[in-house]
Amino acid sequence: MPDFAESTKEQTIRAYLHYFAETEIRPRSLEADRMADIQPDFYSVLDRAGISTEMMPRDPGSPRPAEGGKTEPQTLRTAVLASEELSWGDASFMLSLPGPGLGGPPVSFIGTPEQRERFFAVFQDRSRPHFGAYALTEPEAGSDVAGIRARCEEVPGGFRITGTKTFITNGSRADWVVVFATVDPELGRAGHRTFVVERGREGFSVGRKHHKLGLRASDTAELVFQDCFVPEENLLGGRAHYERQLSQEGFKVAMATFDSTRPLVAAMAVGIARAAAERTRELVQERYMLGRALPRYRALEESLDDMDRRVRAARLLTWKSAYLADARQPQSRAASMAKAYAGSQAVQICREALELTADSGEQPDALLEKWFRDIRVFDLFEGTAQVQRLVVARRLFDEIGAKVGL
């Protein structure tokens, strides 16, 4: 039977992270946006609070070592709660949490035990923040994952990678990056290989940091690989993994990563939309027009209520996709529905928030203006709105075994 009760643990996590977001993130938010960077002192605050992407499951549903050597199951359901609360504070800060980030799932999914230990070890060091990153998108291949052009050429002892990756979150400060490249573009998905490339390797450099419409405090960089040698032991899963699978394993890794991270991204959009809806409600309650309190205008009442409903619906879709992932049930369709719905609804909500509050020549509320800029990318990254609809539609036809050529 569907159940919507949060456990005591979940309530505690949500309350703790909300408090942290309210007291430590929100006060830094606007300045970080202006600086296009996170204030350095934030990381020591974060460390003391014990918050990192380690809260996010590397391998959903399976036990993992927790701090202090304890073992406890970490679920995607807990992670989406955390993602929503932190993004309610500021999604740029959420994206800037130290940890493996999007690079974590592929290392967990197909990395050998030795690779997992080696690449995750760096995050035990608390002397400074450490980051992982995930480099799939290229200037000419974003949503079309199968069309990547970065080449990997086999050489004695390993591979040489040449190509450019773009829009890479935490790319300029990552300790290592999961890089997707192809042995032969003509092979399509079957030619994909997945590597972990450490910062400092010869031939690996940061091209430029992108200046963005929103999420400005989040590091988004271009990465350049020029004959970058990567030893064989950095081929994720090892050579045997690809020989065993023979075909589309690299592509599947990329897609599996998205299936596990789309709920997290959807939860971020929910957090921003919720923040905008709450702030709008606060602002309109302070305002009068024609001598009448704004909330007494019925159209405005309905708009506020509709915002609330759409935030709730987006959250429920997100929760369901996280639940299915935890239950190890197919959730590609659910993850794409959550991402598409939450992204598009949140964009509309943030726009309506500006519409409802920027009256009488007053400057729009600075946070609302920022969230309006921030939210736009949630219809774009981790697969555009169109790609999500493509996935959903394909899964619909899959249900009846129809091959329509979509």
Next chain:
Amino acid sequence: MFRFDWDEDSQAVAELAREFGHAAAPAEREAAESGKIPQALRTQVSELGLLDLHRSAEQGGLGLPALSVGHAVASLVQEAPTIGTALLLPEAAGLFGQPAGTALVDGGEGHLGYRRPQSLRLAGGQIAGSAGFVAFGENVASFLAIAATGDGDRFCRVEGAGMELQPVTAMGLSPLRLCRVTAQAEAEPLGPCAGPERTALFLYTAPFFHGYGRAALAYARDYAAQRKAFGRLIGSFQGIAFPLAEVAMENEAAELLWQEAAWRHAAGEDAFKLAAQALRAAKDAAFLAVNTCVGTLGGHGFVDDHPAERWLRDVETLSALAGNRTALGQAALASQTREEAQGIA
């Protein structure tokens, strides 16, 4: 920790309902055209206990929670939308302890003082007035009326005498036997019809829309997977496929909103606002689904060779019965914004 699976009992009942709907589906068109449901189906659905899912064990029902009832209703309606709705919707009085054969006549003002142009008034054991749009099953023996009292709505039980029924022709759902009621009768006052009771009604009604939404999506998808245009299956065109994805998302969102509202209602929380929002979302999603279905079929969607045009009419009729969007929107506002507004005005 939140979860979204169904227990075995709920799943078994829903599967039983779906199988009945599947078997009844071939009779859909004839039922819609004649306005009558074959007696064999009425007998079968009764024997299977599907009319009494929401009634308590003391009344011979299964006493299932709203979540399980809705799951079964949507499962039946998705297979046989017109018949399923015509059979199960008139049983709403069962939510309030009434036996089969009791028609619910909602002539109250609503929980929020939402004034209808016509309504029933209850005073001194007498009910008078009219109610505009009431769904009746066959063999109606008595009425459970919701009437305004000047101090909120109340239920009252009315036997047949003094209740004048005027058949109404609606654009869809002809087997529902819609009527306008004019009352001048003795009535037995019962309990109040306030937030919890309205919540239960909203929750009972929404799954009918879910069923239509599912049916329309499946039909449009199946059509898109076999119909060719420009030498290709039309499902291969994003102009066809993306709206179907949109319908899938809105259907799912509406069902989840309903699930949460039903769960909170069962947990004893005030779920009035959530239930009103869920019903409104269900109406909107169902319309989007049937309208998209008609559009996917193109000209074929406009003619009665396919059920799409009938479902479009049905959903609009069902929407009128469920309460208009504005009323539901206002209902949803009650527990938050309106109180806040009144607090600062």
